[in-house]
Amino acid sequence: xxxxxxxxxxxxxxxxxxxxxxxxxxxxxxxxxxxxxxxxxxxxxxxxxxxxxxxxxxxxxxxxxxxxxxxxxxxxxxxxxxxxxxxxxxxxxxxxxxxxxxxxxxxxxxxxxxxxxxxxxxxxxxxxxxxxxxxxxxxxxxxxxxxxxxxxxxxxxxxxxxxxxxxxxxxxxxxxxxxxxxxxxxxxxxxxxxxxxxxxxxxxxxxxxxxxxxxxxxxxxxxxxxxxxxxxxxxxxxxxxxxxxxxxxxxxxxxxxxxxxxxxxxxxxxxxxxxxxxxxxxxxxxxxxxxxxxxxxxxxxxxxxxxxxxxxxxxxxxxxxxxxxxxxxxxxxxxxxxxxxxxxxxxxxxxxxxxxxxxxxxxxxxxxxxxxxxxxxxxxxxxxxxxxxxxxxxxxxxxxxxxxxxxxx
Amino acid sequence: xxxxxxxxxxxxxxxxxxxxxxxxxxxxxxxxxxxxxxxxxxxxxxxxxxxxxxxxxxxxxxxxxxxxxxxxxxxxxxxxxxxxxxxxxxxxxxxxxxxxxxxxxxxxxxxxxxxxxxxxxxxxxxxxxxxxxxxxxxxxxxxxxxxxxxxxxxxxxxxxxxxxxxxxxxxxxxxxxxxxxxxxxxxxxxxxxxxxxxxxxxxxxxxxxxxxxxxxxxxxxxxxxxxxx
Numbered sequence: 090x091x092x093x094x095x096x097x098x099x100x101x102x103x104x105x106x107x108x109x110x111x112x113x114x115x116x117x118x119x120x121x122x123x124x125x126x127x128x129x130x131x132x133x134x135x136x137x138x139x140x141x142x143x144x145x146x147x148x149x150x151x152x153x154x155x156x157x158x159x160x161x162x163x164x165x166x167x168x169x170x171x172x173x174x175x176x177x178x179x180x181x182x183x184x185x186x187x188x189x190x191x192x193x194x195x196x197x198x199x200x201x202x203x204x205x206x207x208x209x210x211x212x213x214x215x216x217x218x219x220x221x222x223x224x225x226x227x228x229x230x231x232x233x234x235x236x237x238x239x240x241x242x243x244x245x246x247x248x249x250x251x252x253x254x255x256x257x258x259x260x261x262x263x264x265x266x267x268x269x270x271x272x273x274x275x276x277x278x279x280x281x282x283x284x285x286x287x288x289x290x291x292x293x294x295x296x297x298x299x300x301x302x303x304x305x306x307x308x309x310x311x312x313x314x315x316x317x318x319x320x321x322x323x324x325x326x327x328x329x330x331x332x333x334x335x336x337x338x339x340x341x342x343x344x345x346x347x348x349x350x351x352x353x354x355x356x357x358x359x360x361x362x363x364x365x366x367x368x369x370x371x372x373x374x375x376x377x378x379x380x381x382x383x384x385x386x387x388x389x390x391x392x393x394x395x396x397x398x399x400x401x402x403x404x405x406x407x408x409x410x411x412x413x414x415x416x417x418x419x420x421x422x423x424x425x426x427x428x429x430x431x432x433x434x435x436x437x438x439x440x441x442x443x444x445x446x447x448x449x450x451x452x453x454x455x456x457x458x459x460x461x462x463x464x465x466x467x468x469x470x471x472x473x474x475x476x477x478x479x480x481x482x483x484x485x486x487x488x489x490x491x492x493x494x495x496x497x498x
Numbered sequence: 499x500x501x502x503x504x505x506x507x508x509x510x511x512x513x514x515x516x517x518x519x520x521x522x523x524x525x526x527x528x529x530x531x532x533x534x535x536x537x538x539x540x541x542x543x544x545x546x547x548x549x550x551x552x553x554x555x556x557x558x559x560x561x562x563x564x565x566x567x568x569x570x571x572x573x574x575x576x577x578x579x580x581x582x583x584x585x586x587x588x589x590x591x592x593x594x595x596x597x598x599x600x601x602x603x604x605x606x607x608x609x610x611x612x613x614x615x616x617x618x619x620x621x622x623x624x625x626x627x628x629x630x631x632x633x634x635x636x637x638x639x640x641x642x643x644x645x646x647x648x649x650x651x652x653x654x655x656x657x658x659x660x661x662x663x664x665x666x667x668x669x670x671x672x673x674x675x676x677x678x679x680x681x682x683x684x685x686x687x688x689x690x691x692x693x694x695x696x697x698x699x700x701x702x703x704x705x706x707x708x709x710x711x712x713x714x715x716x717x718x719x720x721x722x723x724x725x726x727x
Contacts, residue, residue: 412582412606492554
């Protein structure tokens with residue numbers, strides 16, 4: 090019969106007697122567990138940041154940019170040529186079955202004035218569907234309607250940054266602002282989205298009906314022309330189909346011959362971001378795996394010390410056997426010693442890892458996410474390390490011949 | 499039924515290619531309450547005999563019945579159980595755990611038979627008092643004299659109420675005066691508690707404390723007689 094509480098007592102006393110050695114052995118596990126938690130926190134922080142950017146961008150999003158102009162053989166960048174029109178947007182909405190919402194935009198940077206305050210910000214003319222495309226909510230007021238777009242009313246939705254700059258704590262809904270000296274009525278406030286993947290403040294913006302933008306603010310020589318068209322596919326699975334349908338439709342509408350290049354670009358940002366998210370996950374896994382190696386090395390340290398301890402205490406083992414310790418009494422004594430070392434090391438390691446994660450994010454500004462799962466896993470793993478690396482020394486101890494062990498000098 | 503009954507005991511050690519016979523045809527019976535001294539020169543087989551009696555070693559041939567149980571048929575853990583309950587060991591080198599208090603050393607055998615902590619404490623204190631070490635419970639072995647350490651070892655041997663004490667040269671590391679005190683303690687335990695004591699010794703004045711003396715030579719018992727008082 091094995092007396093578990095007293096076996097624990099025996100093990101703890103042995104660890105107490107060799108304080109310095111126990112502490113150094115634990116250090117291996119502390120560093121291992123701490124490294125796993127900190128590394129996984131860094132990786133998880135990175136992928137959470139990317140996930141947040143994806144969801145702020147709007148899901149299942151395609152962006153159609155106009156093509157490049159060619160001036161005297163010098164090709165300019167995408168978007169320098171104005172090839173997209175309101176007609177294109179309407180056609181996409183009507184004729185592409187994989188598309189749910191379409192939002193053409195036309196805009197630019199403009200000075201905005203409210204009372205004695207002014208602010209320079211991006212003003213986008215768009216349709217009522219913009220909010221659907223970008224998964225954008227309002228915190229106050231109402232969105233503009235199809236009617237507002239048709240009749241080019243002078244209404245505006247303000248981003249949170251613009252509200253803060255122009256109104257402070259005041260309620261902006263119903264107030265009048267002047268954009269390029271044209272008075273607009275504020276009808277709503279957009280919910281904050283934070284930074285985009287490129288680090289832009291997505292809340293520093295004003296949305297107005299696209300028709301109003303064309304007629305009053307950013308009129309060009311081509312009426313009906315838009316800057317970009319944003320499209321929301323019906324689902325993630327429909328994204329490739331939507332991309333194909335839009336490309337075919339626009340080639341047809343723009344009368345592009347078989348061998349000619351597109352005069353527009355369809356970008357699947359979601360896909361791009363998801364690829365980035367995937368690579369971040371791989372990085373997290375890699376960091377965790379590298380950190381786990383140090384945990385493994387810590388475990389080998391425990392085994393090393395336990396083997397030394399068994400040899401050193403051969404005589405003690407002999408005495409214990411002579412007075413009645415059974416095979417498993419001896420085994421458990423050493424296994425519990427090993428587990429105690431690794432678990433106490435694990436607990437301290439958790440604190441070290443959490444502290445390191447917090448320090449990393451406050452010093453270097455990396456976002457870190459301490460996941461309970463990584464804490465649980467590395468703690469459990471350190472316990473397993475104790476059992477695994479403690480077993481062999483314990484097994485070796487239990488096989489000693491009591492007579493030889495008693496005579497051991 | 500005799501407490502210890504040994505029949506045609508044989509022990510052969512294999513050292514490389516050579517077989518070394520340590521015990522040959524040893525048959526002996528020890529009754530409850532006896533006080534036996536085992537004597538003989540080095541290599542005569544007395545230590546091997548004690549190891550077998552103590553269930554630390556198994557005979558190559560013959561039978562050893564302890565309270566009627568054939569010890570040769572028991573496995574490792576069953577032998578550990580017998581050692582725990584039936585036999586108390588006292589060694590020449592004391593064999594106490596270092597850096598462990600006297601009380602905890604005495605508690606040790608009880609850790610292996612599941613006695614509750616409260617009982618362990620009480621019994622260990624009582625056993626120490628019995629051997630005249632009251633007040634030394636918290637002393638570590640290195641804070642005790644040789645005689646005191648041997649008393650702790652005797653307390654440890656007594657604490658599980660084992661009917662037998664096997665002592666392997668218990669006075670070998672002690673001076674004459676302390677030796678006599680330890681032997682008086684054994685005599686008292688034998689007289690008052692009827693504990694069977696078997697001790698190995700080189701010295702005839704130590705053997706004189708016993709009631710029966712066995713002499714070993716070349717693995718055989720050459721004489722076995724009562725001590726004349």
